Amino acid sequence: MSCPMHSPESPRPEKSDSRSGPLTSVDRRQFLTEGVRAAGAVLLGAGAVGLAAHSGEKEPMVWQIDPDLCTACGRCATECVLDPSAVKAVQFYPLCAMCDVCTGYFDPNHRERTTAAENQICPTGAIRRVLVAEQAGVPRFEYHIDEPLCIGCGKCVVGCAMMNGSLYLQVRHDRCCNCNQCTIALACPAQAFRRVPASRPYLLKRKAQAILAAKEHQG
Amino acid sequence: MNRPRRPRIVPASRKAADAETGGGRFAVGIHLGKAKPRLLVALMGILVFCSAQGFPSSGWAEELLVRPEIPGYQTPDWQTAYQRAAPKPTWQEWLDVGYLAVGLALASWLALRRRSRTGLLLLAVVSLVWLGFWRKGCVCPIGAIQNVAAGLADPAFLVPWSVLVIFLLPLVATLFFGRTFCAAVCPLGAIQELAALRPVRVPNWLEHVLGLVPYVYLGLAVVWAASGAGFLICQYDPFVNFFRLGGDRALLLFGACVLLLGVFVGRPYCRFLCPYGAILGLLAKCSKWHVSIAPEACINCRLCEEACPYGAIQTPSAPLEPTHRPIARRRLAVMLLALPILVALGAGLGAMLDRALAWMHPTVRLAEQVRLEESAQAQGIPLPTTQALEAFRAHGRSKGQLYAEALRLRRWYRWAGMLLGAWVGLVVGGKLIHLSIYPHRTDYQTDRARCVSCARCFWYCPLEQVRRGWIRDIAEIVPPDRLPPSSPSPSVG
Numbered sequence: 001m002s003c004p005m006h007s008p009e010s011p012r013p014e015k016s017d018s019r020s021g022p023l024t025s026v027d028r029r030q031f032l033t034e035g036v037r038a039a040g041a042v043l044l045g046a047g048a049v050g051l052a053a054h055s056g057e058k059e060p061m062v063w064q065i066d067p068d069l070c071t072a073c074g075r076c077a078t079e080c081v082l083d084p085s086a087v088k089a090v091q092f093y094p095l096c097a098m099c100d101v102c103t104g105y106f107d108p109n110h111r112e113r114t115t116a117a118e119n120q121i122c123p124t125g126a127i128r129r130v131l132v133a134e135q136a137g138v139p140r141f142e143y144h145i146d147e148p149l150c151i152g153c154g155k156c157v158v159g160c161a162m163m164n165g166s167l168y169l170q171v172r173h174d175r176c177c178n179c180n181q182c183t184i185a186l187a188c189p190a191q192a193f194r195r196v197p198a199s200r201p202y203l204l205k206r207k208a209q210a211i212l213a214a215k216e217h218q219g
Numbered sequence: 220m221n222r223p224r225r226p227r228i229v230p231a232s233r234k235a236a237d238a239e240t241g242g243g244r245f246a247v248g249i250h251l252g253k254a255k256p257r258l259l260v261a262l263m264g265i266l267v268f269c270s271a272q273g274f275p276s277s278g279w280a281e282e283l284l285v286r287p288e289i290p291g292y293q294t295p296d297w298q299t300a301y302q303r304a305a306p307k308p309t310w311q312e313w314l315d316v317g318y319l320a321v322g323l324a325l326a327s328w329l330a331l332r333r334r335s336r337t338g339l340l341l342l343a344v345v346s347l348v349w350l351g352f353w354r355k356g357c358v359c360p361i362g363a364i365q366n367v368a369a370g371l372a373d374p375a376f377l378v379p380w381s382v383l384v385i386f387l388l389p390l391v392a393t394l395f396f397g398r399t400f401c402a403a404v405c406p407l408g409a410i411q412e413l414a415a416l417r418p419v420r421v422p423n424w425l426e427h428v429l430g431l432v433p434y435v436y437l438g439l440a441v442v443w444a445a446s447g448a449g450f451l452i453c454q455y456d457p458f459v460n461f462f463r464l465g466g467d468r469a470l471l472l473f474g475a476c477v478l479l480l481g482v483f484v485g486r487p488y489c490r491f492l493c494p495y496g497a498i499l500g501l502l503a504k505c506s507k508w509h510v511s512i513a514p515e516a517c518i519n520c521r522l523c524e525e526a527c528p529y530g531a532i533q534t535p536s537a538p539l540e541p542t543h544r545p546i547a548r549r550r551l552a553v554m555l556l557a558l559p560i561l562v563a564l565g566a567g568l569g570a571m572l573d574r575a576l577a578w579m580h581p582t583v584r585l586a587e588q589v590r591l592e593e594s595a596q597a598q599g600i601p602l603p604t605t606q607a608l609e610a611f612r613a614h615g616r617s618k619g620q621l622y623a624e625a626l627r628l629r630r631w632y633r634w635a636g637m638l639l640g641a642w643v644g645l646v647v648g649g650k651l652i653h654l655s656i657y658p659h660r661t662d663y664q665t666d667r668a669r670c671v672s673c674a675r676c677f678w679y680c681p682l683e684q685v686r687r688g689w690i691r692d693i694a695e696i697v698p699p700d701r702l703p704p705s706s707p708s709p710s711v712g
């Protein structure tokens with residue numbers, strides 16, 4: 001579409017004009033612009049290639065809680081961008097002493113040792129208490145985390161820490177959206193959050209590692 | 220409280236922690252001692268069992284209750300439950316990168332070729348929904364700056380290919396088409412573009428001063444990410460909490476304030492904070508193509524003068540008068556000389572900031588807390604403990620290690636602060652030099668660094684209105700005294 005106002009005396013300087021004459025400011029600027037553009041492109045390409053070349057031996061990272069640092073302060077339940085949180089309590093079974101009076105299961109002020117809600121420490125009833133056997137008159141229970149119910153508040157973790165500490169908090173990677181900056185990590189008073197290689201996304205307590213090492217030693 | 224005595228099964232540090240967190244109420248022994256003697260016996264039995272069996276190589280033997288061996292009972296497999304990691308959906312990465320590429324191409328085509336603001340606005344809404352509310356604002360080239368910085372600084376930190384592409388694509392697109400990414404692809408830009416209902420013009424001097432902030436923010440964010448102190452840009456993203464429909468209340472309020480300000484001051488985040496916008500602005504200055512206000516040669520009718528809410532329209536400037544030339548030349552020379560001085564000054568001041576900067580690193584903060592506690596203990600002053608200190612003690616890391624790490628970080632921050640200061644000096648010096656150059660402009664142009672290709676100004680241009688067929692002749696809206704001198708033809712040819 002042509003415009004009636006397009007006049008040949010347009011004040012816009014034409015590129016072809018400047019070629020023949022002495023070096024004008026337009027020419028100079030254009031040269032600079034193109035130079036910078038080319039330099040920018042080269043720099044971007046070099047940076048990309050450099051980073052890509054370096055990434056060969058590296059692994060993608062995901063967020064995880066170091067259970068030895070975690071104080072189970074309860075912020076995991078409230079600070080995660082997900083609701084309920086991607087942090088869940090986990091049970092490391094080889095460490096659990098299968099107590100009858102489980103300090104991670106029962107409220108400290110529980111009235112009777114039943115599975116009634118008011119006796120439980122878990123606000124959502126996410127721990128399943130299963131009778132396994134009775135040894136010398138002592139009932140043995142296994143405690144399982146019902147993950148869909150767990151909100152990651154860590155109340156059971158605090159309780160269990162009085163005994164063996166087999167319950168602890170971990171970021172569950174089937175839920176975690178792996179934010180660039182984990183909001184719980186920012187709020188964590190113990191700096192327990194860190195990035196770990198995605199191929200080994202869960203961390204064990206040192207105690208648990210020791211038990212596993214001992215078992216391996218024996219077996 | 221008559222707490223019955225029982226053998227130590229809880230380490231002392233944890234007992235202190237329990238007492239502090241209210242775990243002291245947790246005296247199971249009260250119940251055990253009074254009402255449940257059977258259980259006490261059981262507990263003692265377990266402890267005897269524990270001491271008899273023990274864990275020779277663990278070193279935790281006297282602290283642990285031993286898991287009973289129950290015949291015929293198989294311990295649930297903890298490993299399958301533990302190693303359950305959701306495989307990352309690769310199609311999602313491809314989809315994100317694909318949307319970004321298509322969005323950039325579409326935005327560039329809409330802005331440069333179609334010159335369609337409606338199209339750009341529609342694309343902005345789609346981007347807002349897709350990248351903002353669906354992908355929670357996490358397909359974010361702005362945030363990717365930090366991944367790249369961390370990847371360059373930390374040899375163990377991998378920048379996934381998708382993040383690298385997300386970081387580079389808009390940069391490359393900007394080298395060719397200008398900041399079309401800001402126009403309609405960036406969800407942060409989109410939400411502000413839609414909010415800019417009553418934009419006022421920011422005074423030029425303020426625009427210049429505030430325009431330096433993104434460069435400083437960029438430097439800070441790079442230092443933060445490279446040091447491992449955290450990702451500053453993500454932490455203080457004003458709109459990400461909107462996209463997630465919830466979050467920290469203070470940040471939600473900050474976002475609301477930015478958005479409210481954005482009603483009157485167009486795109487406050489993009490112009491005065493966004494570090495990626497700073498990079499894009501520099502690249503856009505030498506972009507191959509760029510939107511122009513008029514579809515053809517500008518006729519200097521001045522109708523677009525006030526159109527831009529982002530202060531990105533440059534008015535024509537007369538060439539300097541010969542008498543002013545020496546002054547301008549001298550000023551430029553002074554500014555050029557001032558640049559290295561400013562850089563050196565910035566570096567010196569930045570190096571002095573090492574303490575303040577290092578304080579932002581959690582490890583340094585912890586070390587200072589431990590040190591404070593140590594010195595307070597030495598003087599016999601009781602200090603309330605903190606969760607950070609509890610965690611440090613429970614972890615059993617030595618103080619020496621922590622102090623050494625903190626000192627290493629302090630030294631690192633001295634260099635980083637020096638570089639940061641030099642960068643700020645460079646930015647200020649560059650701005651001063653830029654302000655001392657008087658380019659000769661003959662028509663209305665976009666300031667490529669500031670222009671986000673939003674296409675608002677197009678509709679103000681009479682040539683554009685003729686092109687669209689809204690008016691038949693520019694004389695319909697251009698005042699006669701502003702019509703170009705060449706005789707206008709009365710109607711469209």
